[in-house]
Amino acid sequence: MRRTNWLAALLIAPLMLLILGSFLLPVGFALFTAVADREVAETLPRTRAALVAWDGQGLPPEAAFAAMAQELGQALEDRRIGDMAQRLNFERTGMRGLLLRTARAANRLSAPYATSMVTLDARWGAPETWLLVQRAGGPVTPLYLLRAMDLQRAAGGGIEAVAADEALYRMLFWRTLGISLVVTALCVILAYPVAYTIARLRAPWSSIALTLVLIPFWSSVLVRSTAWFVLLQREGPVNQAMMALGLTEVPVQIVGTRIAVVVALVHVLLPFAVLPMHSVMKRLDQTYLRAAASLGANGFQRFFRVWLPMSLPGVLAGGAMVFLLAVGMYTAPALVGGDRDQMVAWFIAYFMNREVNWGMAAALSAYLLAMTGAAIGLARVLTSGIATSGGRA
Template sequence: MSKKSRISWLLVAPLLVLVTVGFLLPIGYTMVKAVENPEVTAALPRTAAVLDTWDGEGMPPEAAFDALVEDIRSSRSGLEFGAMTRRLNFELNGSRSVIMKTRRTVDALDAPYSESLPVEIAEWGDPEFWRLIKTNSNPVTASYLLRALDLQVTPGGSIERVPADRAIFLDLFMRTFWISIWVTVICAFLAYPTAYYISTLSDRAASYAMLLVLVPFWTSILVRTTAWFILLQTEGPVNMALVWSSIIDEPIQLIFTRFAVYVAMVHVLLPFQILPLYSVMKRQGPQYLRAAASLGAPPWRQFLSVYLPLTLPGVAAGAAMVFMLSVGFYVTPALVGGLQDQMVSYYIAFFTNQSINFGMVAALSLLLLVFTGAIILIAHRLIPNVGGAIRA
């Protein structure tokens, strides 16, 4: 390696280390979390060891019952025990109460437990419940990823769709996709004539007009969302103006609706579409349009066959940016949308802060990452040089 290359590496190294340790490792850790399955083995180590040798046919051996009773009697760490019950309940609704009931009765039980335990709690006489424990003693699980696609593993080992009342995630991904598509389309539709108009202005007028784009662009997303949050309240300025101008008779529900999500997201993301479009349009000289006109093309033809193809890269660059950002949007829909208007990001936050389930956090994050990655790859295939990568 030449001396220059060595110095280059030395200068890049500190940042590379920070990005690796603070960003790439956490992303990798999340991917591991999406398939990791330590809870049952941690709380019921002996049972897990015995069940490991069980073939899953019929009832498990007497040793499994002994191990289970021993594990539950000696379960000291409430944290591990709680994590295990939550883990099993995620797989099979109601398992939590079975385990809790077992913990309450286990001290009074007499051997042989394979007879006394099922008498007290019927589930322990059911091979399927034992298979549930065995399956989840496995250090790796696909449950979270499957669940994030509304699928689950049956105790028999096959994959099936979850019952309709719990199937929310496919809808969620579709909704995220469609909201993002619509926001992208609306932004492109609003930005194109606007950027065109600004590009026809004199330099001085254009810089003032661009200020109207740049000021919102520089204002934080939260502040802009807050503005809409206040304006769209039922007693808020927008409703007041509509009533005052007799368009409506009494205030209507605007906040916490899909409409509010579209308005606020388009407002936040519009500059990302106007800016690249403007810079492309600014570079277009009038000569091509003149050439088209001199060849007898009517204005609509000049636009469709000459101007539009020339400015399309600007549309593509902006649209890719808008779409990529809206797919991962959290703050705006969370504040101005209702429960029916939330996107994948909302559930990532929900499983982190409210229903603590890090496996689902990781699985949804991983799928969203794959989803975004696929979009970037497609965008790159269609239009090279799209997306915000560093080039040197």
């Protein structure tokens, strides 16, 4: 018995290593990055140490001014000032310029530094500047998680909403959720009759129909999204067809709209709804349908009272799969959507590739992970309840 257990453990070990390396570790690293605050501590260790004992009243001691001037100059010389300046500038606009200006003038500053630094830039005489540096001393910070919900830390240490013209991310998550739900609903509605038809076909027609469903997987998401960009542009076939049918007199702007995003996403994700539904429908026991027919049920009654309830687990599985893929979709919205149609994934890529702000990208990823986790939990609860009630029926 023990040998069998060891053999089972050895067989499962590669799968566990794969899950650990490809999912658990990356997700754990992303969650840690969302709260990590190391830039100031690594670049300004002596300044951070001098600010630890400061009570935040008035200005910090002369040792903090001296350490700041010397460490900024050294960081500029060693080319280590960029990440720290970006971190502080993200929390308060203008900090990058202040830090770079002070670092360039570090050789000209002299004691007392509390006087020479304030003479160089009056912002060094504001306690708020030093409080910002003190709060950024790490090792963790709620900054990115708060900002991803359009919140920030107030001067008194509390939490407040950001200015109305800076609020973006709550609306972004609602937009992502809304687009994903619309795409999921359309995929379920379109996929159900397709899966039903394939499940009812006999061989070899069922195999041929299933192959047709799988054909889109032979090309990448980028190719399929680019195809929709060509089809929906002002000079594309869709506009030409609408003008030929008299539906419009001039080309309509479709690319760069929400409609284009939904159409492209439905095309990309529709097979992911068909396959789970077909898998469930193929295994349904036809005896229930024959029993219902023998009791006098007509076709509509057999479908709505027998077939549909028994196939709902497949509907929920397909819908959950489409939703999970839709909320993290980047390519299709980026190609055919406008500025107001981009989803969370686009902003994650933006902070990673353009702003190089790993903390903000990780915070958005953490909330997106929470959204998808909630969707999985809800789908599992609904699927279990429906499967149980269907079994009793």
